[in-house]
Amino acid sequence: MTVTIYDVARESGVSMATVSRVVNNNPNVKPQTRKKVFDAIEKLGYRPNAVARGLASKKTTTVGVVIPDISNTIFSEVARGVEDIANMYRYNIILCNSDKKKEKEIQVINTLLEKQVDGLLFMGGTVSEDHIQAFKTASVPIVLCGTKEESEKIPSVDIDHEKAAYDAVQSLINAGHRDIALIGGNFEDLAKGFARYQGYKKAMEDAGLTLNEDLIRVGNFRYESGLESMKQFLQTERKPSAVFAVTDEMAIGAIHAIQDEGLKVPEDISVISVDNIRMASMVRPLLTTVAQPMYDIGAVSMRLLTKLMVNEEIEQSQIILPHELIQRESVASLS
Amino acid sequence: MTVTIYDVARESGVSMATVSRVVNNNPNVKPQTRKKVFDAIEKLGYRPNAVARGLASKKTTTVGVVIPDISNTIFSEVARGVEDIANMYRYNIILCNSDKKKEKEIQVINTLLEKQVDGLLFMGGTVSEDHIQAFKTASVPIVLCGTKEESEKIPSVDIDHEKAAYDAVQSLINAGHRDIALIGGNFEDLAKGFARYQGYKKAMEDAGLTLNEDLIRVGNFRYESGLESMKQFLQTERKPSAVFAVTDEMAIGAIHAIQDEGLKVPEDISVISVDNIRMASMVRPLLTTVAQPMYDIGAVSMRLLTKLMVNEEIEQSQIILPHELIQRESVASLS
DNA sequence: CTGTTAGCGCTTTCAG
């Protein structure tokens, strides 16, 4: 029923090897025989079996990607970059959601490896010792995407989260703000939550400003938590004149909390954040934020992985992509 | 270097067949031997090769999913439903973006089939004759997710887009609106763009209202086009009292166009749409919309596919999921 | 330029 390379060989009167050659575009085939083979392929409706090929060649041309949550816009934009480049180099991707649960992450890494992926792209929260251990059992290259780990042994691509946060806060300070609140994210998340907090702290300290515990809240990176956090700031007697939210979603939540209170952004309170998700330019006022190049992070990670998979020489295995402050409408100068 | 089932067999003093049995949880193995085998597996760090297994068993436990654009929130929410259920039934998914380009769609369908996926989930715009042709060459089940085709031969799951649009517009009419503008989407997109337009038209006609060409614009489903379309309506002398946008994104664009003009939603103009993306409850005013269960559409599609893949009896192969009007803040009564 | 021949690592009858 299923037509194999053998059937094509018989039909066209050549050997399997020759059929294999024409299917794989090997130049060492006389144009004439090539034609015969193509005709047979067409006639029989032959479709090469990639699984058999994978077993024989030990290459599957598919890469595994573990992602926290594909329905989260921030990751889905990265994923698009990943897939586009994968595609460009003829790879397919097996996508696995992990919800940043360590157990789940380790589990999917293993099943991906069982499936003999040619490489692995890992996007997650923190990379623990257990992760490293799991990676070690792999015989294929791995790149971290949007994270990194201490030792910097594993190739990775990300932005400098601390610096991005620093730049955001500094721009607030430059605009004359002194009472700057922070809506942070999970500090356990070293690569992102903690790093962005560090950037805030450093910018404040460098400006000779002291951190005020009352002006620090930690949310979960999401809209609702930004809204909640801001509501609480609004109840304190000495309201901040500006707030730095560690993600756009929380910033937008904050903006709405402010507006719901009858106050205006940026006239009464300025808001800034980091990310630049699509929605940042789909709100009023337009959100001022430090852009992180989501698509590029995915694309560059995948490009790096393709190089690693063919043992290509690479100049740089710890890649930091640039971020950029996008001035829009949510920050006012206090002069 | 790589440890195979044969190595485990030797190490534990049993046959490959027995090792295969314990790995596959076949009950016909004496607990004692089972233990021996597990010990050997652990000792050698054996990891089953899913590609070899796939070749031998003709099952890969992976399904292909072709999706228009994973970075589009509407599809990424569906994708999450798909992956969750796939996972639950031990399948992995190979994800391919198609951008709704027919050529690309056909191409990825073919490579997915070459990779011997056990089933195919297709989300796209319109399903043409060429698609059907490509599907026919497949020997595995296929389900359409968020689309359908004329003949209804191919299993599918979706909502009733026409009825959803109808309900939205009808609610506007019930609220006393008469001048209801439409911001539509590509009419070539039969399953969605055109169907939703039909719903609008029918609701108007059923209420004895005549369609006004000046009050109809077609966008591309996205925010910017909603904003643009609304701007144009605002310049006409007889402004609509309400607008029905075929997607939430366009509705939000419309809201901003209205607000940018110094008018208020819903006091001056009401806005309603269909979708209920996460952002619908992350704007001011909160968007009133007809919710389509994105996650469920993905989950139910995948569940249907899992049944098809094991030849399970199915009662219903054309599944229509319910939609629901979510009253929030963007529609005012004209009484 | 083309054919022969081993496998790739696992599942699956078929015996026993």
Add this chain to the structure above:
DNA sequence: CTGAAAGCGCTAACAG
């Protein structure tokens, strides 16, 4: 409950 053996469909030397 366990083993032997025959493939699954293809690639990759190696010859010629």
